[in-house]
Amino acid sequence: MKVIKHNLWLFLIITIALQTICLNGFSQSPQKINYQAVIRNSTGDILQNSNLGMRVSIINGSATGTIIYQETYTPSPQSNAYGVVNIEIGSGIPLIGAFSSINWGNGPFFIKIETDPTGLTNYALISTNQLISVPYAFYAEYSGSTPPKHYVGEFFEGGIIFYVDYTGNHGLICSLIDLSTAMTWSDFPTTAIGATAQSDWNGKTNSTAIILQSASTSTADVCNNYANSNYGTGIYSDWYLPAIDQLSLIYHAKYQLNKAIESDGNSATTLLTKHPYWSSTESTSISAWAYDFITGSVIGNDKLCTPIYVRAIRDF
Numbered sequence: 221m222k223v224i225k226h227n228l229w230l231f232l233i234i235t236i237a238l239q240t241i242c243l244n245g246f247s248q249s250p251q252k253i254n255y256q257a258v259i260r261n262s263t264g265d266i267l268q269n270s271n272l273g274m275r276v277s278i279i280n281g282s283a284t285g286t287i288i289y290q291e292t293y294t295p296s297p298q299s300n301a302y303g304v305v306n307i308e309i310g311s312g313i314p315l316i317g318a319f320s321s322i323n324w325g326n327g328p329f330f331i332k333i334e335t336d337p338t339g340l341t342n343y344a345l346i347s348t349n350q351l352i353s354v355p356y357a358f359y360a361e362y363s364g365s366t367p368p369k370h371y372v373g374e375f376f377e378g379g380i381i382f383y384v385d386y387t388g389n390h391g392l393i394c395s396l397i398d399l400s401t402a403m404t405w406s407d408f409p410t411t412a413i414g415a416t417a418q419s420d421w422n423g424k425t426n427s428t429a430i431i432l433q434s435a436s437t438s439t440a441d442v443c444n445n446y447a448n449s450n451y452g453t454g455i456y457s458d459w460y461l462p463a464i465d466q467l468s469l470i471y472h473a474k475y476q477l478n479k480a481i482e483s484d485g486n487s488a489t490t491l492l493t494k495h496p497y498w499s500s501t502e503s504t505s506i507s508a509w510a511y512d513f514i515t516g517s518v519i520g521n522d523k524l525c526t527p528i529y530v531r532a533i534r535d536f
Contacts, residue, residue, distance in 0.1 A: 251319070252308040257346075259303050259337065266303025271296040273336030275343050276309050278322065283330050283348045290316040296339045325387060327351070370536075373476035377536050378448040378456040380480060382473040383466075394470050395459060395532040396451055396481065396489040399442050402527040405498055405508045406430060406438040409524030412505035419501065423463035423533060426500035430461070439498045443532035451486060459532035461500035464518060466533060467511035470497075474513070496521065496528045 255276070259267045274297050278289040291312030299305045309331070310319040322329075329351045334343035369388035374381045377393055384391040416429035430440035440461045447457040462470065470477070470492065478491045494514045501509045503520050510521045510528060521528065 252310040254306070255309050255331075255333075256304060256306050257333070259299050259305055259335070261337070267299050267337055268301050268303055270299045270337060271339035272299060272305055273338065273340050273343065274305075274307060275315075275334040275341075276307070276312065277316075277332040277334075278309075278319075279330040279332055279348070280326065281328065283332075283350070285330070287332075288317050289314070289319055289322055291319070292341075325389070327387070372473050373480040375451065375453055375480065375484065377453055377534070378451065379453075379534065380477055381536075382477060382533075383469045391536060392466060392469065393534050393536055394462070394477070395446065395448060396486075397448075398490055398493070398529050398531050399446055400439070400530040401495070403439055403442065403498070403530050404525070404527050405521070405523040406434055406440075407436050408433050408438075409522075410506050413502050417500065417502040419463055421463050421465045423466050423500045424460050424535070426463055426502070427460035430500060430502075439530050440500055442530055446532050449488060451484075451489065456534060459534045461498065461530070462533045464499040464501040464509040464511060467497055467499050468518075470531070470533075471511055471513055471516055492531070493529065498528055498530050 259270070259272065261267060273292070275290065275292050277287045279285050280288045291309070291314050293307060293312045297305050297307050330348050331351060332348045333346040335346050336342045336344065370376060370381055370384050370391060372381055372384060375396075379393040379395050381391055382394050411433070413429050413433050417426045417433075419426050427440040427444060430438050431444055434441055443459045443461045446459045447455055448459075449455070474492050481489050481491055492513060496510045496512045496514070496519060498521070499509045499511060503509050506524075507520045507522055510519050510526075511517075512519050
């Protein structure tokens with residue numbers, strides 16, 4: 221029999237984004253993900269009451285990354301009179317890996333669906349979709365405990381968190397003091413560094429390039445030489461000058477940050493103020509970008525003639 225080339229009209233509102241989770245017990249294996257779709261052939265007709273060969277893969281890292289789990293199904297899933305097929309991912313016959321061993325904290329993850337409308341194993345790709353959120357119960361089952369989470373405004377590792385990534389375990393910290401309130405950007409005010417110091421988001425690489433160019437001192441040097449006082453969360457020396465987009469994150473978290481800093485009971489820490497702050501993002505040979513904490517806007521500042529504020533950041 222000729223294999224019909226077919227399309228799958230995914231109803232993403234139902235399960236592929238992991239909004240509908242079926243658990244046999246909140247934290248007990250086996251765990252399953254409900255998946256539902258409508259199968260249509262190449263002419264758009266639904267495949268009614270058909271046995272379908274299906275293969276499901278969970279991929280780590282990217283849509284073309286490593287398959288860490290794969291399963292098929294016996295008996296074959298069957299579409300109903302409306303062409304709808306339902307499967308429970310995690311309940312099939314494992315071909316690669318074990319569903320219960322997936323480290324859901326090590327994302328991102330993608331689900332790849334393949335099917336053969338004849339019920340055999342001549343699979344054709346239907347879709348590969350990212351799991352936008354990882355089921356909390358899955359994570360807890362794997363780790364055996366509540367997943368660690370951090371939040372904006374938390375005092376942590378020498379400073380205060382202003383950004384947290386999708387895992388809740390990594391992000392960015394800004395210093396609890398301004399390192400300067402009146403500093404020029406660099407002692408090379410008319411020589412462009414170039415692309416290595418012009419990232420909008422990567423302040424660490426920008427800072428390295430600025431330091432390599434600088435003969436004596438720069439805003440990046442000041443951050444690089446900074447080791448915070450111990451505010452109860454340890455002393456760290458891996459600070460750098462934020463890129464312009466990282467400064468934007470600090471500005472937009474200013475409410476949480478200043479609220480926490482003002483109530484920390486420590487007179488040595490200082491609020492983020494209504495002044496421009498230098499970024500590590502070079503603009504031209506004579507200027508670099510700054511973020512104006514008065515207007516909430518990006519501004520171009522002369523490297524030499526406009527001394528302004530400096531606040532350091534670090535990763536965690």
